Amino acid sequence: MSFFDRFKTQSYAPSGHGGSYGHSGFPPGTHPDVIRSFQMVDRDRSGFIDENELQQALSSTYQRFCLRTIRLLMFLFKNPHDPLRIGPKEFAALWSCLGQWRAIFERYDKDRSGKIDLFELRDALYGIGYAIPASVLQILISKYDNGSGGRVELNFDCFVECGMIVKGLTEKFKEKDPKFTGSATFSYDTFMTMVIPFLVTYD
Numbered sequence: 001m002s003f004f005d006r007f008k009t010q011s012y013a014p015s016g017h018g019g020s021y022g023h024s025g026f027p028p029g030t031h032p033d034v035i036r037s038f039q040m041v042d043r044d045r046s047g048f049i050d051e052n053e054l055q056q057a058l059s060s061t062y063q064r065f066c067l068r069t070i071r072l073l074m075f076l077f078k079n080p081h082d083p084l085r086i087g088p089k090e091f092a093a094l095w096s097c098l099g100q101w102r103a104i105f106e107r108y109d110k111d112r113s114g115k116i117d118l119f120e121l122r123d124a125l126y127g128i129g130y131a132i133p134a135s136v137l138q139i140l141i142s143k144y145d146n147g148s149g150g151r152v153e154l155n156f157d158c159f160v161e162c163g164m165i166v167k168g169l170t171e172k173f174k175e176k177d178p179k180f181t182g183s184a185t186f187s188y189d190t191f192m193t194m195v196i197p198f199l200v201t202y203d
């Protein structure tokens with residue numbers, strides 16, 4: 001099973017009520033650190049966390065996550081019953097996915113700068129199965145250019161964001177191009193519905 005098949009199973013698993021979830025709502029075998037991390041930020045003990053609480057939980061483990069990335073993660077891992085908050089199951093899936101992104105980040109940060117540059121990003125995406133045309137990669141990374149004139153390098157949160165955008169949009173496209181021809185036909189509203197959630201920025 002490939003990295004992304006695993007990811008897909010974890011993040012988009014149907015929300016059945018199979019009774020396999022324990023008292024805490026976490027899937028069996030969830031690492032205690034993950035549960036602790038969730039409970040630490042779920043101050044009102046509602047069993048759900050909002051975007052600010054998720055930001056706290058992730059920022060205490062990784063470098064600070066910007067709210068824009070957090071909102072994309074909330075969208076991708078949304079709880080079907082409440083799109084503005086996530087529960088233990090979504091949190092565990094998200095945590096596991098971020099662990100995989102972290103491993104990729106470290107593997108492809110070849111110069112050990114703690115950041116991912118254009119070439120490292122190209123290689124990382126290629127390594128997980130996405131051969132992104134150079135022109136597209138340029139557009140993608142230019143979103144993170146702070147205008148200083150220096151080389152664009154991505155922190156972990158922006159790297160995750162880039163990876164999620166590429167993965168998410170590619171999978172949406174593949175749904176319309178099941179034979180992987182590289183071309184697809186779809187309506188205007190389908191196109192807009194696919195793309196807008198990945199575009200909107202909040203900074």
Ligand SMILES: [Ca+2]
Nearest residue numbers: 109113115116
């Ligand atoms: Ca680097």
